[in-house]
Amino acid sequence: MKSFASYLRVIAISALVFIAAEYLIDSGDKPAFIEYPMVSVFILLFAIILIGIEIMVGSMNSLADAIMTDEQRKAQEAKKIAAKENAWYKKWSKKLTKAQPIEAEGEIILDHNYDGIRELDNSLPPWWVYGFYITIIFSVIYLAKYHVFGGDNQTEEYEQAMAQAKIEIEEYKKTAKDLIDASTVELLTDAGDLNAGKSIFQTNCVACHMADGGGGIGPNLTDTYWILGGGIKNVFRTISEGGRDGKGMVAWKQTLKPSEVAQVASYVLSMEGTTPANPKDPEGEIWTPEEE
Template identity: 55%
Template sequence: MKRFFPVYVRVPLIFFTCYGLLEYFIDSGDKPAIIAYPSVMLLLALVLLVIIALEIVASASNNIINQLMTPEERAEKERLENLPISQIPFVKNLLQKLTKTKPITSEKEIELDHDYDGIKELDNDLPPWWVYLFYATIIFSVIYLGKYHLFGGDNQFQELEKELAIAQKDIEEYKKTAPDLLTADKVILLTDAGDIAAGKAIYDANCVACHRADGGGGIGPNLADEYWILGGDVKEIFNTIMEGGRDGKGMVAWKQQIKPSDIQKVSSYILSLQGKNPADGKAPEGDKVTNNPASTTVATDSLAVKQASAPDA
């Protein structure tokens, strides 16, 4: 065995096998086990020292045994170690069992009574490895026939459809607990003081340049009155901030700069400005919406048409 796996192959092979097993059985999350748990690195260092120590002991023992051998025994040992791979007893016996080949000296036993211009024909048996493989294909075909043609097993397309359905279900479950994957249809009005305060901080950092600190409007429309260009429901405001305003004259989409969960807080804060009537507020724009932030309704039927064109605040 040492002939096929010299020491410079054995040591790394054993070491990385141990490391792979540790990584497989230790749950370290996204980090490698040796980083998540420093004790694992110490254990691997100990394993490496033990492997090296065993190799040193084995090498020393082999030298001692060689010194105790007679010259004839050493010569026989060297002969066996230098045998071609096919002549090693274990390999030779295995090949014989798999092929059942006859040596040249025994070919007379399987020679057929045919002669073609001096060319003789041998009655060789099929190699056992080929016969066993043929039997295995027959067994496989019977199982395959039974599963997919008699008992209605799923074919590849049906398996794919089921896996996709499971994956989609997993995605939906993940979205329920992943606020940063929030979509407009899942948005609700936040009323908690902490959420409103967080929304105000985001508004002050990003929105006051166009809508003023009090929401009275400047470059952008007045956010404190009851008139909305693209809808005053929390879902509609969320969508407007996410996707941006009307083509050519609306605000930019903020979905690349602000997380969806934070946009929900900003939308809720904007609705908290309703009814405050800031001084010198910008003239109303858009359609009047019922003053009910929790569930606003559009006062005209034109909102749906405007939403289809493009967003704006």
């Protein structure tokens, strides 16, 4: 048992040293013992020293036990028993239960006898009595709040919580740009968003639509004709989900984030009405904002 406790101490202290090293040493995304091998060496040496100390202390205790007289052993055992009897948890147990010791049960045993079964007249445990008093106090407060002073009932509290949650969700959506989809996206007009959309367009779209949007393999993006519908929602959906099956644009949702799709879609719409160098003939149908 003592050896097991020693093993636990060594493991626990070594683990604390390891956690402290991980917390205090800035090792980036990698664990400290990988980024800095000397940390592993230090922890290993520390554990070896701990094991040595435990072995030395255990040996000294064994030696002390070997040279101890019978009287000293008895005195030590008596101290251990007294310490267990006076332990704080036993004192608390007595206070919370008021249980009578077996030796004193004769004083509280009742007279009636049922097939040899006798009953003790124990006091109610204080923890139970205090809990009962707390329920009485709670019931009085509950009655006063909800039936006298008209506090909100569960339905009203639920409705208030849901209303507050909707407000918080809307506030969160304002900063969580990647939660948008084709049904919630809005046209971006900020210069920073349009410049970001232009950069994405020049990296991924010019091969088919040309740098000025005049069209090549893909359609002209500067006129008012659209194959799958214009407007920010339709353009966002087309970029994200792809064009016509078999001959349209590939879906970019696996490559671009929703916020990036919104940026490039807004940039594409900003090109409408510009004059490309070699515009491709219109494709699709004229689209007006009222159709979205």
